[in-house]
Each structure stands twice: as C-alpha cells, then as structure tokens.
Amino acid sequence: MKKVCLLYFLLIALFACSEKKTDSISLNGEIKGLGNDTIYLYGSDRMYDRMDTLIVENDKFSTTLSVDTLVSTILLFSDGTEYPLFLDKGHKIQIKGSAAELSSLQISGNAPNKDLTDFNQELKGLGTPSEKALEEKVENFITKHPSSLANIYLLDKYFVQKPQPNLEQIKQLTDRMTGDLKDRPYMETLLKRIEEEEKVDIGKTAPYFRIRNTEGKDINRSDFKDKYLLIQFWASWDTISREKNAMFRRIYKKEQKNKNFALMGISLDLDREKWLEAVKQDTLKWEQTCEYSGWDGEVAKLFCIHTLPANILISPRGKIEGKNLDEKAIEDKLKEIARKEKEK
Template identity: 30%
Template sequence: MRKFLVLGCFLMSAVGLLGQNKMPQESEGCVVRGVLDGVYKGKKVYLVEEEEINGASKVIDSCEVVDNRYTFNIKDVAVPRMYFIKSGDPECLSPISPFWVEKGIVNIRANSQFFMNCNVAGTANNEIFYAYNAEVRHIMDSVRRVANIDVLLDRNQTPEAQDRAFKARTDFHNRRSLELQEELVRRYYDQAIAPFMIFWEMKANVSLDKLKELRGVVAPSLNGHPYTKQLDEYIRLAEFKVGSDMPDFKLPDKDGKDFTLSSLRGKYVLVDFWASWCGPCMREMPNVVKLYKECKGKNFEVVGVSLDKEKNAWLNAVKSNKMQWIQVSDLKGWATLPVKLCNVSAVPYTVLVDPEGKVVALDLRGEELIKKVKEIVGKK
C-alpha cells in the first residue's frame, strides 16, 4: 500500500523545529502564544476544556487580547489533551481554534473572523495534528478539482452520471482519509493523538474488529490516558446488542424529580432517544404516540430520553406532540449518560427491554416498532 509520504516528510521537517519551542526541562506547564490576523472585535479570548472527546465543555480561563496577541500559561499539564481557544467576538463566523495542551510552547495563528482555520505549531501532538489537517485539505482539494475538470470537459452531465461520479468521489475521499488516519495511528502509536484519532475520526467508519485491532496498536504507556480509556469504553459499549443487559441510569423528569430506569423492572420498556431539534424524531413521534395508546397498561411503558439542551424546547415538544409517557433529560445533549451506555450515535433510536432487563430489540421504527411491541406484549 502506498504510504502517506507527504505526512511523514511534513513531520520530519516539523520535528526539527520542536527544539526551538521547548520550555525549560523543569517546567511542567504549557505556554500558549496566540496571534490574530485582521481586525479583532472582541476584548478577550477564552480557554475551553472538554470533559472528554466530544463531551461537555466549559470555559476555564480568559485572556485580554492586546495588539491582536494573547498568552495563556497553563500549569501542571499531566497529559496531552485537546483544548480550544474561543473567540470573544459574538459575530465571529468560526469562533473555535482546536489545539493540544502539552508541555512546551504552542504558537497559534488565526484569522479574527475564522478561528477554526488556524495554524498551530510548537509541540509534537500539535505538529502531527496540523500536518494531518493539511493532508486532509489536500485530499479535499484534489476531489474538488476532479469535479471541476468533469464540468470543463462536459462529462457526467445526466443526473444519473452526476450521481455516480459524486458517489465515486465520495468513496475515494473517504477511503483516502481513512488510510491517512490509520497511517497516523500506526506511525505515532506512542502519542496521545493516536487514541484521539481512533475515537474522533475512525470509530464510526470501521468494523468493531478493526477498531480492536487499532486499539492494540496504541502503546501500553497510553493505557491510562483519558482518551485511551474513552476508546476502551466505546469498544465495550459497541458490543451492546440484543441479549445484552440494559444498563441502569438515573435522570430528572419534567418536574425535576429523579427517575431511575430500574424502577420499571418487571415491565417491557421502550427507551426512546429523541430531541426536539431532530426532524426525523418529530416525524417518527406519531408512531410512538400510537404505540403508547394501544399498549398502555399492558405491562408496557415508554421512557423518552431527550437530547435537548434547552428545557423550554424539550417541554414544548412534549406538550405539542402529546407525548404522555415518562420523559427525562439532564439537558446535556449528546453528553447525557444513557447515550453512552446504549452506544447511541444518531436519533431517533429505540431500545426495547424485557421485564428481566434484557435488550430484545434495537432501533425499531414505524410499523415495525408497533408490530414488535404488540407481538411480545401480547405473549405476556
């Protein structure tokens, strides 16, 4: 297989620069030096931390921007982790700059209105991450040029030909991107970016067996890293299937009272993951309403788990759609615990649980959902 020499050569030159950016050996912290190009309309920038990859985030520090420059001093950096610089300008079109916090000096340069489109350099994981992004952009540019060439040559003009060409370009882009990601993991198996890349980019695009293989590539020295632990938990949950034990959870209901799933043990329970902002969820909801009306009181209950973050949006959707069953939410969106426990990657999503707490069906919808529930409830 052709190796991604662009990535390797880019990093070989980058590594030679790292010595210029290292902090004194005794330092345990990270210095972030930022430069903003253009007119910055905010007064501050903010340092944002995620609890985990794609998890809940919070602002942990702020810094005045003087002459389009800012500096953060982050002390006692235990392990490299992804953080973000957030713009203080409410009109910023792309207000987040991702970067790695690790021991050393990190240099960030971004456009005042496009924080995401930034350059980051200075430490190993940052150099690797932004070399990867550069190669991804190269792949995307190549695919875009192929599409433009087809237009210039008057090719693929029928709708069917255009559709085939689009699918071919998409497949090419996805395959090349996945190859690049795997090359990165295998080349930098002893850096924190390896488990991060597997979880962040690859987990939804490879089989469970391949995911386990890639996890085995990660150096044992990273077994205790939070990102490796998150990956291990994902792999464990990826084996959540029909026949698995349904994990218990506790969430507040509409009135703020704690509801525990295990309180319904002895009944068939449909756990319905949804959100008011999800169009397919709203289109599916009449089927759940119909199911509840027909099976209510037959040793059957529905528990709606909302992925909303706004309480009013959640409760208004419950009311307007006449969702009269148990409704729970901690307003944490995708970070809510049951989403992780049930390995939910998209909504709407349903988990049907039997009276003993075993999963008997997953992701049922429409008439298939109604038929299955009526079938098993009628047997009781």
C-alpha cells in the first residue's frame, strides 16, 4: 500500500512539473553576423512589465521565459534597432535573420509572429513602396487578420506615429479589430487619446487658456484677438525643440510687424531658471510662457500635446487652422493670410 501511495505521489509530482514546463516559453535564435552581443527584451505595455537580457554568443542565443498570457514585447539591439516579438506560454519561438537586416527578422512559434514575418517579407518584395502603398498593405492586413496582435504594432508604426495622424482613419482601422485587441492597454490609451484629440482637431474651436509669461503676467487667447496665432510648444530640455527654435526665429524676423499674425511659445519646462536661460540663449523675442508642470500642464493637456516640438495655428475666429506645420506650410499659410487681407 505504501508503495502504491509513493508511486501515486511521484506521478502527481511529475505531472505538475510537466505542467509547469508547458507554461514556459522556449526562445532560440540565430542572427548571422551578430557575433557576441547582448539583446534586451522589454514589454511594450504593462502586461509584460520587466526587462530581460539575452546573451548572444557566436550569433546564437537561447533562454526560457514565463508569461501568463499572450504579450507584446520588443527586442532591443545594441545598435538601437527595435523589433516586436509576441510571446505566449508554452510556445517555442525561433528567431532567424541577419545583423545587416535586423528590421526584417524571421520569427516563428505562434500566429502573430508568423503574421508579422509574412507581412515584412511581402514588403521586401515591393522594393521601395510609397507611403500610400504601405498604408494600403497595413489596411489589408488588419482586415484579413482582425484578431492578430501584430495589428497593434503595424497601426502604431504606420499610422499613429505620423507627425499629423489621421484620427478618422485610425478609428476606422480599430473598428476592424476584435474586442480582445481593443481591450489591450495600448489600445485603451490610444482610443482615449483619439477621443481627446478629436476635440482639438483641425476645424474645431481652440480651447480657452490662461498662462503666465516671463514677467509673471497672465496671457490668454483673447490677447491675440483679430490675429492668427501660432503657438509653439517646446522645452529647454528637448534637443529637437531647441533646434526648431531657429525656424521660429526666422518666421518672427519676417513677420514681427505683421498686424494679422502673432507667435507665442509655451514651454513644458519644470525649472523656471532653465527655461529663462534657454529663452535668452535661443533669442526667443516673441511672447514666451510656461506653467512649470511639464506634460501635466493644463494648456498642454487642453491641446493634447504628446510629443515635442509641436505647433498649432489658430485663426482670428478661434478655429484651429493647422497642426505641426513645417516652415514651408507656415510660409504658405502666411501668404494665404496676406492674400485674404488684400481681398477685403
């Protein structure tokens, strides 16, 4: 009887161990030309909130990971290249590729990895496709694979990350996805952001705001009555913002006597002294304001500013005329304004 019981408990233990093994992920890869290196693996959202290290020796690497459900992660290579990797318990993931083409890896082991691999292989066959052709490929992919986790990555890369994303187009694409995908943390955040940005989309009325300038005086939208107002969002700590200041200096120099146009800077700085120092260093002579609240500033939130630099053009009637305009677009708009004034 004791032997039977012992055998019974051994079988239970073995079964438990085998069950535990199937929950783990086997990850093996060979990337020719990578040599001895380190790859970092991190989660693209809170469903995989950690970072793992993959040690590469003679182009090869392998590890065992554990997750509770299907998650989206990112492979980060030492040259800065990032590539999505989808993981789920019990899967055996195989990664193959070349160090010369880290943005086009072949990954197998589950449906979303295969979906993305097939998609990228199709793109390679197109040579150098136009932006429109790329968008059409992504639209077709999402339509054919409504439940693929790869959809979120493709939507973000080809539509959301644009300087001026088409919110209506993004909404239409998300409508084609299954409910499970829409419940993902990224999608919840995206859909909420779209809802907020629609309130300040081109053609909508700009929200009222009040903010203090370098002298501590309150500045609001009505101070620029009867003028086109170009609001420049920047920060002293943002390198690209500082570089863009040169463009706004040129615009200000040309238009400072224009009675129908005004330029205003809104900084996302936290430190008053650093902000004022940057204003002086960059010779920003037009109206400069700051809330010292960074991304939590009320005005930045009102206009749904998520990246820097950014700019918004408001008409004398308070309508949003343009967003994130480059120098040529601003110059063209100013010519249009001048033409309208002459026609009056």
